Amino acid sequence: MTYEEINEMMVETGFPFAYHHFAEGESPRPPFALFLSPGENTFGADNLMYHSFKQLDIELYTNRKSPEAEERLEDVLRQHNIYYTKTESWIESEKLYEVLYEMEV
Numbered sequence: 001m002t003y004e005e006i007n008e009m010m011v012e013t014g015f016p017f018a019y020h021h022f023a024e025g026e027s028p029r030p031p032f033a034l035f036l037s038p039g040e041n042t043f044g045a046d047n048l049m050y051h052s053f054k055q056l057d058i059e060l061y062t063n064r065k066s067p068e069a070e071e072r073l074e075d076v077l078r079q080h081n082i083y084y085t086k087t088e089s090w091i092e093s094e095k096l097y098e099v100l101y102e103m104e105v
Contacts, residue, residue, distance in 0.1 A: 001054070001056075001105035006035060006056065006105070007019075009076060009080055010033065010035055010058075012076045012079075013033060013072060013073050013076050014072065015031055015032055015033045015060070015069070015072075015073070016028040016032040016033070017032060017033040017034065017035060018034055019034070019035060019036060020034060020035075020036045021034060022034075030061050030062045030063040030096060031060060031061060031062045031063075031066060031069040032060075032061055033058060033059060033060050033061070033073065034058070034059045034061070035056065035057065035058045035059070036056075036057050036059075037054050037055055037056055037057075038055050038057060039054075039055045040052055040053065040054050040055060041053045041055065041104060053104040053105070054104065054105050055102070055103075055104055056102075056103050056104065056105045057100060057101065057102050057103075058073065058077075058084075058100075058101040058103075059098055059099070059100055059101075060073055060098070060099040060100075060101070061094075061096045061097065061098055062096065062097045062099075063095065063096055063097070064097070065097060066097075070086075070099055073099075073101070074101075077101065077103075082103050082105065083103060084101045084102060084103040085101070085102050085103070086099060086100065086101055086102075087099075087100045087102075088100070
């Protein structure tokens with residue numbers, strides 16, 4: 001999946017989003033999303049790379065627990081047949097919930 005394809009998928013969620021972070025002072029009101037590719041896993045043998053899997057993280061931020069927002073994002077991931085793992089945390093300093101979706105594309 002290319003950056004452009006991921007970007008198009010993020011548009012489908014309907015959330016404001018950015019790659020990695022919003023510029024200082026430009027964060028939209030929650031809910032919003034960030035996506036980033038923190039690494040890559042490769043498959044190879046005999047010093048040749050046969051396939052590459054990009055790690056993709058999508059972070060959904062809300063100011064309250066929002067199953068509706070999570071379902072909206074998860075619907076888009078399902079439509080693209082993307083398998084993900086999901087974790088949630090509270091970011092005290094930002095007063096925001098972060099739902100993290102981790103996957104390989």
